[in-house]
Amino acid sequence: MSTVSITADIKVLWPKGHSSYSPGSPEELALISIELLVKTMGTQGAQTFIAQVLERYQHEHKATQATEKE
Template identity: 60%
Template sequence: MANVSIKADIKVQWPQGQSSFSPGTPEELAIIGVDVLVKALGTDAARSFVMQVFERYAHEHVAATGNTVAHPLKNMPTP
């Protein structure tokens, strides 16, 4: 895995105000992105969008690891 650092200032405008974020790692950036998706689209639409991204790379994960375990988000119970 690559050592990646991110330098970004993200400002999100909402009807109720604004939010500012400064992620430093890919993990922090992903959490911010998912948080914004959920707030903008709702939980179900955000989950669907994220699943599309995971599906795009699922074959690479299986090829690299030989792991054929089902994706954890696919089997999540829906509220």
């Protein structure tokens, strides 16, 4: 597993204010992204979208696991 560093300044404007985020890792970026999805699409919409993304990479992950076991 590799170490990844992220430098980002995310500003989100909402009708009732704004939010600012500065993720430093892929995990933090993912959490921020999920939070923004839920706020804009609702829980069900965000779950559907995330399921579609995970499905797209499902086969790639299985191939990586099979290679690592060999």
